[in-house]
Amino acid sequence: MTELIVDKAYIAGQWRDAERRFAVTNPASGETLAEVPDLDGDAAREAVAAAEAAWPAWRRRTAKERAALLRAWFEAIMANQEALARLMTLEQGKPLAESRGEVAYGASFVEYYAEEAKRVAGETLPSHGADKRILVFREPIGVVAAITPWNFPLAMITRKCAPALAAGCPVVIKPAEATPLTALALARLAEQAGFPAGVLNVVTAAKPAEIGEVLTSDPRVRKISFTGSTPVGKKLLAQCAGTVKKASMELGGNAPFIVFDDADLDAAVEGAVASKYRNSGQTCVCTNRLLVQAGVYDAFLEKLTRRVAELKVGNGLDDGVMQGPLINQAAVDKVQSHIADALAKGGRLVCGGEPHSLGGTFFQPTVIADVTDEMRVATEETFGPLAPVFRFDTVDEAIAMANATEFGLAAYFYARDYRRIWHVMEGLEYGMVAVNEGILSTELAPFGGVKESGLGREGSRHGLDEYTELKYVCVGGL
Numbered sequence: 377m378t379e380l381i382v383d384k385a386y387i388a389g390q391w392r393d394a395e396r397r398f399a400v401t402n403p404a405s406g407e408t409l410a411e412v413p414d415l416d417g418d419a420a421r422e423a424v425a426a427a428e429a430a431w432p433a434w435r436r437r438t439a440k441e442r443a444a445l446l447r448a449w450f451e452a453i454m455a456n457q458e459a460l461a462r463l464m465t466l467e468q469g470k471p472l473a474e475s476r477g478e479v480a481y482g483a484s485f486v487e488y489y490a491e492e493a494k495r496v497a498g499e500t501l502p503s504h505g506a507d508k509r510i511l512v513f514r515e516p517i518g519v520v521a522a523i524t525p526w527n528f529p530l531a532m533i534t535r536k537c538a539p540a541l542a543a544g545c546p547v548v549i550k551p552a553e554a555t556p557l558t559a560l561a562l563a564r565l566a567e568q569a570g571f572p573a574g575v576l577n578v579v580t581a582a583k584p585a586e587i588g589e590v591l592t593s594d595p596r597v598r599k600i601s602f603t604g605s606t607p608v609g610k611k612l613l614a615q616c617a618g619t620v621k622k623a624s625m626e627l628g629g630n631a632p633f634i635v636f637d638d639a640d641l642d643a644a645v646e647g648a649v650a651s652k653y654r655n656s657g658q659t660c661v662c663t664n665r666l667l668v669q670a671g672v673y674d675a676f677l678e679k680l681t682r683r684v685a686e687l688k689v690g691n692g693l694d695d696g697v698m699q700g701p702l703i704n705q706a707a708v709d710k711v712q713s714h715i716a717d718a719l720a721k722g723g724r725l726v727c728g729g730e731p732h733s734l735g736g737t738f739f740q741p742t743v744i745a746d747v748t749d750e751m752r753v754a755t756e757e758t759f760g761p762l763a764p765v766f767r768f769d770t771v772d773e774a775i776a777m778a779n780a781t782e783f784g785l786a787a788y789f790y791a792r793d794y795r796r797i798w799h800v801m802e803g804l805e806y807g808m809v810a811v812n813e814g815i816l817s818t819e820l821a822p823f824g825g826v827k828e829s830g831l832g833r834e835g836s837r838h839g840l841d842e843y844t845e846l847k848y849v850c851v852g853g854l
């Protein structure tokens with residue numbers, strides 16, 4: 377166990393217990409790590425009230441003061457990198473090296489927005505009359521509700537909270553029920569960094585719908601920032617309509633990973649493995665479909681299979697483990713159903729395909745060849761360690777296949793010819809495109825999707841705009 381386990385919710389600067397609690401378990405062992413408060417709608421309203429009360433003073437702080445607090449939080453997170461990483465591996469299952477990476481990645485948003493807080497600028501514009509002036513102020517939007525998933529328990533919180541806090545907005549965080557401990561540890565570090573009471577609140581609950589109702593309907597909440605599945609995102613968007621709330625939505629994906637016949641195949645294999653099997657295939661940007669050109673199909677498949685067979689599956693705390701358990705049995709069931717469906721429709725199993733002999737929710741890294749459009753893996757997000765390999769002949773066929781989905785988050789492709797690279801890059805209907813790269817997330821770039829993958833962007837200076845409103849002031853009679 378780690379000393380960073382905090383088992384109370386955090387509202388208005390107080391650590392809050394509740395009579396009803398729920399267990400947080402380790403997916404690698406089934407062991408209970410802690411029990412945390414199972415809060416209801418009233419607690420969510422209290423958190424919103426605390427945030428609303430904290431807002432006037434928080435927005436009046438100078439940008440430099442807010443930046444200093446964010447910087448202190450960043451330093452506290454990095455000083456606790458190892459403890460946070462262990463905690464994350466315990467409650468989420470990902471290998472320790474990946475957890476360390478996520479702590480650094482998550483902290484990088486806090487660092488970035490500590491710097492960017494000082495650069496939130498308005499503008500003056502040429503006016504429509506000699507006696508008038510046009511001023512445009514950029515102001516904090518108000519109370520922000522952040523609802524986050526279990527697959528990146530730390531980074532999805534900082535990616536929302538750091539820009540919100542930098543802009544002058546207080547936040548109410550509703551972490552995923554599988555991974556509240558990382559969120560509570562982050563709140564403890566924020567408290568230690570010196571954030572005033574009510575500026576950052578964490579509401580834990582076993583069943584999210586009641587809290588979601590409050591956060592989406594309370595008029596004091598001015599903005600919802602959600603990361604999670606597309607069906608839940610659509611539901612929350614509909615709920616936001618009643619109060620015309622602004623919403624950012626980071627939703628599901630169905631990422632294509634295209635390998636053209638002029639690609640460096642070894643580099644493509646490394647990129648595909650990183651993109652597909654990281655976090656046991658449970659990332660929104662992870663490769664869901666491998667599209668490989670006919671001329672290199674067999675060679676790529678052979679190299680990929682050899683590499684995937686080497687992936688060590690096990691408890692994320694053990695040395696050398698590259699793939700931990702899946703988050704729960706429902707996740708395993710989905711992977712198995714996609715495999716069964718693909719094999720029933722003519723797919724060829726070349727690697728894995730079964731639950732792992734370690735038992736529980738461990739699953740073999742799997743590769744299926746000869747996959748076609750009729751199979752469920754073509755259109756549904758698997759969210760597990762299954763690489764389905766499709767075949768294509770022409771460049772335009774690959775672009776059409778890649779775009780044949782309602783999702784549009786991340787796309788990857790490997791090629792060398794520069795004309796081809798430009799053609800494909802421009803043809804892909806995605807919010808993010810990685811060319812000869814398997815990993816693209818960074819705080820420096822705008823992260824987000826098009827189509828049903830979402831609304832808005834996180835990271836970069838664009839991520840800060842999501843938490844501000846423009847106020848136009850017309851000064852006349854001059």
Ligand code: NAD
Binds near residue numbers: 523585606611628660
């Ligand atoms: P999920 O939609 O089930 O849950 C996400 C969050 O929403 C959790 O905190 C959950 O408690 C909450 N939630 C669920 N139902 C709710 C309701 N009715 N009202 C209010 N809150 C509710 O998603 P998940 O299984 O935790 O995460 C996996 C999904 O997230 C995948 O689809 C993945 O692609 C997506 N994801 C997207 C991004 C991105 O940046 N686009 C990043 C990570 C994950």
